[in-house]
Structure formats: C-alpha cells, structure tokens
Amino acid sequence: MLRVLAVDGGQSGIRLKSSAQPGTVEVDGVSRLEGDTMRSVAGAVATAWNHGKFAPVDRVIMGLTTVPADTASFSRLAELVSATTGASEVWIANDTATSHAGALSAEAGVSLNTGTGVACLAVRENGETRTVDGDGYLLGDSGGGFWLGSRGISAVLRALDGRGETTSLTTRAAEQFEGLDNLAARLHSAHRPVNRISQFARSVLAAASDGDAVANSIVENAAHELFLTARVAVAWVAADAPLALGGKLLGPNTLLFARLVEHLASEGMSFRPADGSALEGALLIGSGDADNLYRSLIHVWKEGNPA
Structure with a gap:
C-alpha cells in the first residue's frame, strides 16, 4: 500500500499528516522573508517529521504558499525532503491546488x-x-x-x-x-x-x-x-x-x-x-496517480530521475 505524507505549508503554520498513521503535527510556518526559503521549509518539515515520529513514506506531496519559483529550487527542496522522509517521490504544488482538492473532493x-x-x-x-x-x-x-x-x-x-x-x-x-x-x-x-x-x-x-x-x-x-x-x-x-x-x-x-x-x-x-482542508486535499491528490485533475500544477520529483 502506498504510504503518503501530506504537507500543508503556509506562513502561519506547516502541518504534516501521514496516510500510514493517525495524527497531525504542526510547526511554525515559513515566509519568503526568511532567507533561504527552501532550506527553511525543509527544516520545518524535518522538525515536524521528527516530532511526529513518522514512519518512512513512499511519496510526499506538498501544498505550499512558498512554492519554489524555478526548477532548480523545486529539485533542491524535493531532495532535502526526500532525505528526511525516505520518500522516492516528492510532489510539490501551490497550496491553491491542495486547497481546491480538499474543498471540492478533487x-x-x-x-x-x-x-x-x-x-x-x-x-x-x-x-x-x-x-x-x-x-x-x-x-x-x-x-x-x-x-x-x-x-x-x-x-x-x-x-x-x-x-x-x-x-x-x-x-x-x-x-x-x-x-x-x-x-x-x-x-x-x-x-x-x-x-x-x-x-x-x-x-x-x-x-x-x-x-x-x-x-x-x-x-x-x-x-x-x-x-x-x-x-x-x-x-x-x-x-x-x-x-x-x-x-x-x-x-x-x-x-x-x-x-x-x-x-x-x-x-x-x-x-x-x-468538504475538507488543504491537508486532506494533499492526501487525496498524493494517494492517486500523477495524471490527475491538477497534473499541470504539480512538480513531480523522482529519486534518480528528477523532473
């Protein structure tokens, strides 16, 4: 069974929820004012990951207000998050996509x-x-x-x-x-x-x-x-x-x-x-195939073959 970690990353808070275990963990959010934004987001995810004692996952899907502005930043963030979570795939999208999926059940x-x-x-x-x-x-x-x-x-x-x-x-x-x-x-x-x-x-x-x-x-x-x-x-x-x-x-x-x-x-x-939150929307998208309603909005990184 595919194990998915959903990340809802905003400026007020960053929340994590895994499909493999109950509970949600929240830590302080990140804004673009905070220096190396990608490292800050990855650091926040790592903090929440460690606090929640999550088991390794196969895929991470992130809905972010601080979505990367270029391909290199997408890949860098994905690599950092993969190193923390053990995920071989990291999907990154603006939180408008995950909010929509949660609100309208995709x-x-x-x-x-x-x-x-x-x-x-x-x-x-x-x-x-x-x-x-x-x-x-x-x-x-x-x-x-x-x-x-x-x-x-x-x-x-x-x-x-x-x-x-x-x-x-x-x-x-x-x-x-x-x-x-x-x-x-x-x-x-x-x-x-x-x-x-x-x-x-x-x-x-x-x-x-x-x-x-x-x-x-x-x-x-x-x-x-x-x-x-x-x-x-x-x-x-x-x-x-x-x-x-x-x-x-x-x-x-x-x-x-x-x-x-x-x-x-x-x-x-x-x-x-x-219908649901952005975090629930992220889980909904991440639990399915990449060829979904939001495919044009998702950057898909795969270990060994980053997009």
Missing part, C-alpha cells in the same frame, strides 16, 4: 480559501485551471488575514498620528502587541512579521462585530474583494460551477463569511462549505 469548480493569504483556484472539467489573486501579501491576497491585519494596524497608526478616525482597534493593538511605542518599527523588524501582522485580523473582525466603524469598513472591503475574486473565478468555469468556501477566516460563524455571503446572494451565486 472535482471541477471553484475553491476560495482564506488564511494568512487567499487561495482561489478555478478548475474546468477538462482540467484547465486558472488562479485568481493569490498574488502574495506584497501584491494581492485581497481580503485575507494579512490584508485585514495590515489595514487594521495602519488604521491604528493613522489614528495615533491624528490622520485617521478614532478606533477601538487602538486598544486592541496595544493589548496584542504589548503597547504602541515604536509599533511600526517593532513589526517591521519582528520575526515572521507577515504572520505577526496577520494575527491582528481576528482583532479587526472582533472590533467590527462590536460596532467599530473603522474595523467595519475594513471587513466590508475585505468581503467585497473576496466576492470579486469568487465571481471572476466562477464565471471562468461556468455560471453554475460549484463554489466552495473554506479557510480559517471563512468559518460559518465569522463576520467575514456573513458579509461575503451577502455579496454572493446579491448576485444569485450559490456556495457550499469546503
């Missing part, structure tokens, strides 16, 4: 997942794919955790300067970041600043739920951005294409979810909750 349609960033993948029945947004915290991921958190902190700094409205986010920021003195400088120089800033997203959502006007505006804008992303993706597949919503910020009881649903309803768009 069937055609659109998945929209929000965490630190945004993962939206549209897949047609013939296997054609299109990614919408997911352009990273510097250039996109509109409506995601970093997007919300950074705008919330920016609103706090503007209020402190006298350039913006008074907001309860100021008190929340002081509590979360141990004061406001030199806040911008401290965040710029923080370890894993993307994750640190994205954690403020929940404070923005909480403040909006409590009626703070500034936070409410940020959340409304986030919901509208996610709606635009979903609308474009669904239109590309088909008007009646299934749309699955998932990710930690789009849970059924979150304000962001409720606002997004309002936008979708205004256009008569239907949706469903994600």
Whole structure:
C-alpha cells in the first residue's frame, strides 16, 4: 500500500499528516522573508517529521504558499525532503491546488480559501485551471488575514498620528502587541512579521462585530474583494460551477463569511462549505496517480530521475 505524507505549508503554520498513521503535527510556518526559503521549509518539515515520529513514506506531496519559483529550487527542496522522509517521490504544488482538492473532493469548480493569504483556484472539467489573486501579501491576497491585519494596524497608526478616525482597534493593538511605542518599527523588524501582522485580523473582525466603524469598513472591503475574486473565478468555469468556501477566516460563524455571503446572494451565486482542508486535499491528490485533475500544477520529483 502506498504510504503518503501530506504537507500543508503556509506562513502561519506547516502541518504534516501521514496516510500510514493517525495524527497531525504542526510547526511554525515559513515566509519568503526568511532567507533561504527552501532550506527553511525543509527544516520545518524535518522538525515536524521528527516530532511526529513518522514512519518512512513512499511519496510526499506538498501544498505550499512558498512554492519554489524555478526548477532548480523545486529539485533542491524535493531532495532535502526526500532525505528526511525516505520518500522516492516528492510532489510539490501551490497550496491553491491542495486547497481546491480538499474543498471540492478533487472535482471541477471553484475553491476560495482564506488564511494568512487567499487561495482561489478555478478548475474546468477538462482540467484547465486558472488562479485568481493569490498574488502574495506584497501584491494581492485581497481580503485575507494579512490584508485585514495590515489595514487594521495602519488604521491604528493613522489614528495615533491624528490622520485617521478614532478606533477601538487602538486598544486592541496595544493589548496584542504589548503597547504602541515604536509599533511600526517593532513589526517591521519582528520575526515572521507577515504572520505577526496577520494575527491582528481576528482583532479587526472582533472590533467590527462590536460596532467599530473603522474595523467595519475594513471587513466590508475585505468581503467585497473576496466576492470579486469568487465571481471572476466562477464565471471562468461556468455560471453554475460549484463554489466552495473554506479557510480559517471563512468559518460559518465569522463576520467575514456573513458579509461575503451577502455579496454572493446579491448576485444569485450559490456556495457550499469546503468538504475538507488543504491537508486532506494533499492526501487525496498524493494517494492517486500523477495524471490527475491538477497534473499541470504539480512538480513531480523522482529519486534518480528528477523532473
């Protein structure tokens, strides 16, 4: 029986799950700001692997927000992970693919997942794919955790300067970041600043739920951005294409979810909750053949014959 290790690698956390044994192990995530990104990702996988005392596997499939940018980096990461896990095959894809597989049980349609960033993948029945947004915290991921958190902190700094409205986010920021003195400088120089800033997203959502006007505006804008992303993706597949919503910020009881649903309803768009997580999607893809719905999105490395 094929033994598969699934890796869900984000900026907030990296999770490992094996098809050969129960349990999930999570360690700190990795961003592209952390020097040698491929070595950092491989090191995080090794840490989780050792902590979980996993048995050797035949294949590793990795869904990453920090997917390599070139073939040499793909091969280097695969070799490092293979050395840790004993796997003779390592499959690497952007986490949009594994999120989609989990959300839609590896069937055609659109998945929209929000965490630190945004993962939206549209897949047609013939296997054609299109990614919408997911352009990273510097250039996109509109409506995601970093997007919300950074705008919330920016609103706090503007209020402190006298350039913006008074907001309860100021008190929340002081509590979360141990004061406001030199806040911008401290965040710029923080370890894993993307994750640190994205954690403020929940404070923005909480403040909006409590009626703070500034936070409410940020959340409304986030919901509208996610709606635009979903609308474009669904239109590309088909008007009646299934749309699955998932990710930690789009849970059924979150304000962001409720606002997004309002936008979708205004256009008569239907949706469903994600069937499963990106980690479950990775296991689903990795347990099958390489000739699957996501084949154009997966870099396959094989020991002795790297692709």
